[in-house]
Amino acid sequence: MESLISLVNRLQRACTALGDYGEESALPTLWDALPSIAVVGGQSSGKSSVLESVVGKDFLPRGSGIVTRRPLVLQLHRLEEGREYAEFAHQPKKRYTDFAAVRKEISDETDRETGRSRAISTVPIYLSIYSPNVSYLRVLVMTVVNLTLIDLPGLTKVAIDGQSDSIVQDIENMVRSYIEKPNCIILAVSPANQDLATSDAIKMSREVDPKGERTFGVLTKVDLMDKGTDAVEILEGKSYKLQFPWIGVVNRSQADINKSVDMIAARRKEREYFANSPEYKHLAHRMGSEHLGKVLSKHLEAVIKSRIPGLQSLINKTIIELETELSRLGKPIATDAGGKLYMIMEICRSFDQIFKEHLDGIRPGGDKVYNVFDNQLPAALKRLQFDKQLAMENVKKLITEADGYQPHLIAPEQGYRRLIESTLVTIKGPAEAAVDAVHAILKDLVHKSINETMELKQYPSLRVEVSNAAIESLDKMKLESKKATLQLVEMECCYLTVDFFRKLPQDVEKGGNPTHSIFDRYNDSYLRRIGSNVLSYVHMVVGSLRNSIPKSVVYCQVREAKRGLLDLFFAELGKKEGKQLGKLLDEDPAIMQRRISLAKRLELYRGAQAEIDTVAWSK
Secondary structure (H helix, E strand, O other), rough: OHHHHHHHHHHHHHHHHHHOOOOOOOOOOOOHHEEEEEEEEOOOOOOHHHHHHOOOOOOOOOOOOOOOOOOEEEEEEEEEOOOOEEEEOOEEEEEEHHHHHHHHHHHHHHHHHHOOOOOOOOOOOOEEEEEEEOOOHHHHHHOOOOEEEEEEEEEEEOOOOOOOOHHHHHHHHHHHHHHHOOEEEEEEEOOOOOOOHHHHHHHHHHHHHHHHHEEEEEEHHHHHHHOEEEEEEEEHOOOOOOOOOOEOOOOHHHHHHHHOOOHHHHHHHHHHHHHHHOOOOOHHHOOOHHHHHHHHHHHHHHHHHHHHHHHHHHHHHHHHHHHHHHHHOOOOOOOOOOHHHHHHHHHHHHHHHHHHHHHOOOOOOHHHHHHHHHHHHHHHHHHOOOHHHHHOHHHHHHHHHHOOOOOOOOHHHHHHHHHHHHHHHHHHHHHHHHHHHHHHHHHHHHHHHHHOHHHOOOOHHHHHHHHHHHHHHHHHHHHHHHHHHHHHHHHHHHHHOOHHHOOOOOOOOOOOOOOHHHHHHOOOHHHHHHHHHHHHHHHHHHHHHHHHHHHHHHHHHHHHHHHHHOOOOHHHHHHOHHHHHHHOOOHHHHHHHHHHHHHHHHHHHHHHHHHHHHHHHHO
16 A cells, blocks of 8 residues: 555656646646546535545535536645645645635636626636645545545536526536546435435436446435435435445535534534434444545555556656657756867767768768769760860861971871860869769768757757868868869870870871972871871770779768868867857757756656556555
């Protein structure tokens, strides 16, 4: 029993914590998993008096007709010590120690919602009572469990002046919305001096709980029955049998209330009535408010124990959700400079790892680099048009200019060089485009990696700094890559492959006439052959560059990005002081508070988990 008591205390503290943080809808709560008690009955059936007997306090409004016009959700909390007091949810910082003032505030708050009329409202009044005292629910009520009891408007059959025509159905719908919940224990209150066949409480309880597994029949006004009549057959279950035996109670009369008879005296008088009444003395041991409290206590214990597996599942699920969200929010910020530096470095390493995973194919994106080399660069080289450089007029022009005042003797070597150089220069365009394309891909992967690094989402300033530093490094790598790649083209321009030309036919024309003009030697056939030779050489060079340009780009950009994308940032980071490091870790205060809140809730749930596991093993 003591383990069960501790269990429920922890569960309720966890639920209260959720309410304090205002996040009931964010994660599942345990509140609905624990039972509550709703008092149901017709108007003037004595249901409010029954509720007061259970609580052990005189605090509810009284009068004739419909007095309870709004649901009253009453939560009982145990205090280890101190003076008992009450609090309303609509007055969270105001404590009531005078329960007569509590009664008045219930009436006043009802009037604020409904006006001074006989209308009803579905908007509940939330009242909490904190007390170190023991009531008739023994250890499970007031002493330990933060139990919920609900007082509902009395069921009626007709609308009276000042009430809407739909009030009968409105009250029924309101009552049903509470008692149809499977965790609600129903106290069906019926007066003994009325025909049980007309009991609205029994009728509605039967509708929502046909098997009677959570319905307790309470018979009030046993002492007010006409002479010669009694309620023995009802209490013995002969007139109408319930799964749980009927319990008769004797509430305080209006005269007792006027005389301020307290609950202790009223209970003593109740015990004496059943013990001394010839009709009921054989049932006295299971009659009265005290016995009602004991029965409810035992039933609550059984219900809670039966729900332990479900509670375990709910608690475990909530713990997993809390841990997941805490993981998503990341670790709290370190307080010292060394801790902050280490934290920033770890976050940057996480980003760097994600970036490498993109390049290595673990994450998507790296394949785009290969696409540049396999498709974009070859297609650009293929689109190069050498017609302009190797047109007949241009070939003749460059050959003659290279010869100068003296024509070449065997082959126009200088002319060849000028033609080849002017043609190979056009390859620089595709080479630069390949560098730029890979640079754009790497930048895109940086942005993706930034977004995929969960820790960077916590710190906007660090996110910006890391992004800027990475892009700055890529820009420098691009410049180096472009320089190296263009040098490959320039190397081909400044030094020709001799073996290629040695294999060409010599330009000696047997039987030629040396008296001919130099321009006669440069006939169309000769020039076309020169252009064809140059084109063959250029194609050979293009084929070579198609393979060497990707190597240069990968070496200067991809390899360097993998090796030291944030090296410059790390070098600058080591020079920063604690205050400057703190500015990089500028976490949103709302996230910081959220983490504290989640950690607190997680602690509460883990405590509840440990306790409920203990109870489960001891069953």
